Amino acid sequence: MDRPPPIAAIVHAHEDAADAVMRDYVADLRGRGHTVRGLLMARRPDGRLRGGRCLRDVETGEIFEIFQDLGEGSQACCLDVSCLAAAAGTLRAAIQARPDLVVINRYGRQESEGGGFAQEFLASMVEEIPVLTIVAEEFLEDWRRFTGGMSAELPADMDRLRTWETRALAASRPRAQAG
Template sequence: MGTTPTPRIAAIVHDHSGEPDGLLAAFAARQLAAGVRVRGLVHLPHEPTANGKRMALMDVTDPGSRYPISQALGPASCGCNLDPGGIADASVVLRRALQEPAELAIANRFGTLESEGGGMADELLALMMADIPVLTAVKLPYLQAWREFTGGLAAELPADADALERWWNACRSTPVAAA
């Protein structure tokens, strides 16, 4: 009997906004320092503004990069300020990960837009189809949509650095053809 290969798709499953952001950024930095061709996006800490919070993504290979993903809705607004246009602009980083190709792709999260088939859903699917390992984060309300999106083929990880390392080491030791 053989062992089941490690899924080359994984999500940090969490229930707190911002919980996986630093974890993903630190993981990407460690892998880049080790010489791994990591490409992707991480969420930067929220910047408070007079109209709520400003959100931005950063390309893991360019710490100076900023992709604003929030829009100003006005002081009386209580709706989501996520900017689909900003997400579309940032998605170029994941498309480059596919073209290069990357050894590992990191997507800041699978959330509202992706659960509805938008956002970076197309880029995530393309990376998965190219058999490039993908790591993202999924908040509990979107977990069922994530499971449907991946056909149940993704590993679900806790927000823990050791769990990420174990997943990545297992991915690297699994031949691509067997994945």
């Protein structure tokens, strides 16, 4: 294959610097005039939600509180699937806008089971819009099956992201201009 995969994953072991690197990378890319749409993981400063995490729309700043507060001591899954569906709408709109890059906060358990943002990942791949996500090592084999082994796997490193970006964005431009 002479062109890079239009999809890449920052692979991490322990939620180390992956989110911060992706946020910094998106800000850098936008600062250089590229169009980036999608969702990033964000921390809630008030910490009132379990884990204190939510999703933030890169373009509008809209917050999606995808984790429900089920109360102290709850061991149940706290993912709010209705809010996840609303966030998926943001990703579908992002794909339709044909930006330079779509970012999807994670490929994880939901996606490995065919839910979550699996359809939005597939739509980006079909449209050959470069997409960047984060994948935990525990889901790496699922990710490889999901992408047919066609994804670039990158460390949480700005230089490696820029190297992938240069080739991925250049390869996608002729298709975007033809469409």
